[in-house]
Amino acid sequence: MRRIIAVLLENEAGALSRVVGLFAQRNYNIESLNVAPTEDPTLSRVTLTTVCDDKKIEQITKHLNRLIDVVKVLDLFDAEYVERELMLIKIRAEGAVRDEVKRSCDVFRGQIIDVTHNTYTVQVTGPSDKLDAFIRAVGKTTILEVVRSGVSGISRGDKVLSV
Amino acid sequence: MEEELSGGDMLIRALQDEGVEYLFGYPGGAALHIYDAIFKQQKVQHILVRHEQAATHMADGYARATGKPGVVLVTSGPGATNAVTGIATAYMDSIPIIVISGQVPTDLIGTDAFQEADMVGISRPVVKHSFLVRDCAEIPATVKKAFHIATTGRPGPVVIDVPKDVTDPSNTAPYLYPESVELRSYKPAVRGNGRQMRKAVDALLKCKRPMIYSGGGVVQGNAGEALTRIAKRLNFPVTNTLMGLGAFPGEDDQFVGMLGMHGTFEANMAMHHSDLIFAIGVRFDDRVTNSPAKFCPDATIIHIDVDPASISKIIQADIPIVGQVESVLSDMDVILEAALEKSADLPDKAKLQDWWQRIGEWRAAHGLNHDMPLTESDVILPQQVIQSLYRTTQGSAYVTSDVGQHQMFAAQYYKFPVGRRWINSGGLGTMGFGLPAAMGVQFAFPEATVACVTGEGSFMMNMQELSTCLQYGLPIKMVCLNNQALGMVKQWQDMQYGGRLSQSTYSDSLPDFKTLVEAFGHIGFRIDKPQDLDAAMTEAFSPKLKDKTVFVDVWVDPHEHVYPMAIKGGSMQDMYLNKITTTQQGDYM
Numbered sequence: 001m002r003r004i005i006a007v008l009l010e011n012e013a014g015a016l017s018r019v020v021g022l023f024a025q026r027n028y029n030i031e032s033l034n035v036a037p038t039e040d041p042t043l044s045r046v047t048l049t050t051v052c053d054d055k056k057i058e059q060i061t062k063h064l065n066r067l068i069d070v071v072k073v074l075d076l077f078d079a080e081y082v083e084r085e086l087m088l089i090k091i092r093a094e095g096a097v098r099d100e101v102k103r104s105c106d107v108f109r110g111q112i113i114d115v116t117h118n119t120y121t122v123q124v125t126g127p128s129d130k131l132d133a134f135i136r137a138v139g140k141t142t143i144l145e146v147v148r149s150g151v152s153g154i155s156r157g158d159k160v161l162s163v
Numbered sequence: 164m165e166e167e168l169s170g171g172d173m174l175i176r177a178l179q180d181e182g183v184e185y186l187f188g189y190p191g192g193a194a195l196h197i198y199d200a201i202f203k204q205q206k207v208q209h210i211l212v213r214h215e216q217a218a219t220h221m222a223d224g225y226a227r228a229t230g231k232p233g234v235v236l237v238t239s240g241p242g243a244t245n246a247v248t249g250i251a252t253a254y255m256d257s258i259p260i261i262v263i264s265g266q267v268p269t270d271l272i273g274t275d276a277f278q279e280a281d282m283v284g285i286s287r288p289v290v291k292h293s294f295l296v297r298d299c300a301e302i303p304a305t306v307k308k309a310f311h312i313a314t315t316g317r318p319g320p321v322v323i324d325v326p327k328d329v330t331d332p333s334n335t336a337p338y339l340y341p342e343s344v345e346l347r348s349y350k351p352a353v354r355g356n357g358r359q360m361r362k363a364v365d366a367l368l369k370c371k372r373p374m375i376y377s378g379g380g381v382v383q384g385n386a387g388e389a390l391t392r393i394a395k396r397l398n399f400p401v402t403n404t405l406m407g408l409g410a411f412p413g414e415d416d417q418f419v420g421m422l423g424m425h426g427t428f429e430a431n432m433a434m435h436h437s438d439l440i441f442a443i444g445v446r447f448d449d450r451v452t453n454s455p456a457k458f459c460p461d462a463t464i465i466h467i468d469v470d471p472a473s474i475s476k477i478i479q480a481d482i483p484i485v486g487q488v489e490s491v492l493s494d495m496d497v498i499l500e501a502a503l504e505k506s507a508d509l510p511d512k513a514k515l516q517d518w519w520q521r522i523g524e525w526r527a528a529h530g531l532n533h534d535m536p537l538t539e540s541d542v543i544l545p546q547q548v549i550q551s552l553y554r555t556t557q558g559s560a561y562v563t564s565d566v567g568q569h570q571m572f573a574a575q576y577y578k579f580p581v582g583r584r585w586i587n588s589g590g591l592g593t594m595g596f597g598l599p600a601a602m603g604v605q606f607a608f609p610e611a612t613v614a615c616v617t618g619e620g621s622f623m624m625n626m627q628e629l630s631t632c633l634q635y636g637l638p639i640k641m642v643c644l645n646n647q648a649l650g651m652v653k654q655w656q657d658m659q660y661g662g663r664l665s666q667s668t669y670s671d672s673l674p675d676f677k678t679l680v681e682a683f684g685h686i687g688f689r690i691d692k693p694q695d696l697d698a699a700m701t702e703a704f705s706p707k708l709k710d711k712t713v714f715v716d717v718w719v720d721p722h723e724h725v726y727p728m729a730i731k732g733g734s735m736q737d738m739y740l741n742k743i744t745t746t747q748q749g750d751y752m
Contacts, residue, residue, distance in 0.1 A: 010348060014283060014287075017284070025288045062471050065470050066350060066472050068292040
């Protein structure tokens with residue numbers, strides 16, 4: 001089962017390598033990972049997604065909490081949450097395909113952020129499965145390059161992850 | 164008042180302010196500013212080892228015996244990498260050590276400089292935490308944090324990597340050692356949850372076939388007395404893990420011996436048939452549980468541990484309690500005492516009596532028994548050597564061991580009266596641990612009897628430290644169970660590989676250990692006849708040799724195996740009892 005874990009981390013050299021190292025060392029898998037400083041520059045926020053069962057997620061959160069640099073850990077699946085991912089996708093767009101790509105882009109509420117005579121670069125945001133669907137919609141043959149940010153997630157309502 | 168000090172001086176000053184007595188280390192380029200700081204003071208005594216791995220094991224032995232953190236100083240590159248095995252050893256057994264490693268100057272980091280190794284990176288999976296110091300002004304706070312992290316919660320090793328420019332005498336900063344430290348991300352639990360503790364006491368009072376299964380956490384958490392008090396109040400059987408020996412007195416009637424792969428028959432049988440496992444400071448290691456799916460099928464599991472990640476990692480706990488073992492046991496004892504005042508008939512005395520009787524039957528059937536007369540045979544059995552050591556030292560020695568058959572024999576046959584007396588590498592299983600660990604213990608307790616039970620294979624992994632023993636006059640008594648083979652490897656090959664002894668024997672190339680230790684300036688004995696064993700042991704531990712390092716090379720039966728031995732993939736009741744009998748053949752229920 002896919003899980004999203006949010007981690008508040010001391011924004012210090014080597015802190016991220018401890019988080020990533022833990023996953024390698026304990027044979028947990030990381031599907032996606034993103035990290036950036038928060039409004040408090042001493043703290044970074046990591047969002048990582050993994051596929052595992054309930055027993056393993058308990059171990060993962062416990063072991064993350066054990067790292068000295070980890071300030072707080074939240075399994076977003078414990079409550080309602082919102083997730084978003086950003087994708088930049090460069091598509092070959094020539095002849096009739098040009099219009100078709102543009103239509104798909106409108107359907108998915110993407111934005112074309114760069115144009116050449118034979119390519120479009122499209123920005124799409126949303127839950128990961130929407131991004132997957134866009135990739136399917138435009139078709140593999142036309143895709144030149146894909147870059148995805150990895151999932152960012154946040155709890156709904158009053159619940160906050162902070163120090 | 165704040166003083167201006169260089170980074171090197173600050174490091175040593177901070178160690179003084181932490182009350183460090185000994186610094187086990189080996190000098191080298193990147194650490195030379197620190198070594199100069201050591202030269203200028205007397206409070207912290209530096210112990211010059213012969214190999215950095217041994218320095219970490221000495222600090223580790225010191226920490227295990229005293230409960231105080233051991234401290235190591237090594238240089239960059241090979242000095243640091245040599246220390247890694249010792250750091251991993253301490254990590255697996257949750258031992259507080261601080262390893263200070265020199266590093267190449269900051270501006271050379273990442274350039275593949277001479278003797279450069281990424282110590283923080285290399286050690287990351289085997290440390291509780293690590294620091295790379297960027298500026299000499301950070302040193303006091305970093306050292307304080309390192310000691311705090313190493314010694315609190317679940318203890319463990321901490322590395323402080325110090326680039327050479329940070330300790331350069333030309334850089335100074337104000338020195339003020341912090342009195343306390345606050346880390347927003349690190350607040351280990353102390354007291355247990357009241358509701359959980361009451362639930363646990365309730366379960367203790369309702370069970371019929373209880374087992375107290377206690378481990379290294381009780382030793383490291385100084386909870387031996389609290390454990391003994393609660394066990395006595397309940398009259399429950401107690402088994403200790405390899406790491407927990409001594410936490411409950413080895414000679415006590417309630418002690419059923421060690422459990423696990425080479426645990427006693429009665430301990431393993433009782434675990435399997437128990438209806439309540441009271442697990443304290445243990446981690447359900449695979450060498451204990453055998454197949455987790457078949458582990459203790461009828462038991463409710465209470466699990467106390469300071470590390471939440473140890474709970475329900477292997478075996479799901481029914482009543483988990485996170486907290487310091489000593490605190491939780493003391494609190495539970497108060498709850499228990501009050502509960503017993505209300506209902507003195509609990510736990511069911513008749514059922515408990517039945518349970519004790521069953522355990523007694525198991526013990527009588529297949530308990531440890533090698534107390535045969537020494538003259539019956541012309542070969543010495545390894546078990547008899549440990550019994551002889553136990554008699555000679557009257558059970559009062561600190562005993563360190565290496566890894567292999569001799570370690571298991573020592574664990575089975577030496578009865579430890581209190582914790583911190585039995586010192587071995589249980590988790591990582593590091594050969595070469597025994598001698599340096601014994602040296603660390605002897606530094607901590609110069610007057611104590613310190614024995615190192617070793618095998619010829621393990622001993623040869625760190626025997627260079629005999630030279631250090633001479634330098635510091637450490638009167639360690641080594642007892643070598645010499646079976647002319649890597650005994651435990653050979654045992655597995657005998658039992659599981661059709662007796663094909665691949666790379667486990669070397670009898671035609673062993674040194675004459677007596678001459679060898681004499682070359683190092685020590686006393687050596689070689690014994691191969693049962694009738695000489697007690698006399699040699701008595702002489703080795705006699706007042707005459709009190710100040711001498713002694714090596715007793717005992718040639719033992721090379722064919723002897725360690726039994727019982729768990730049958731792979733089975734439950735705890737599935738054991739080999741000897742070379743031809745297993746518990747699966749008869750009716751042992």
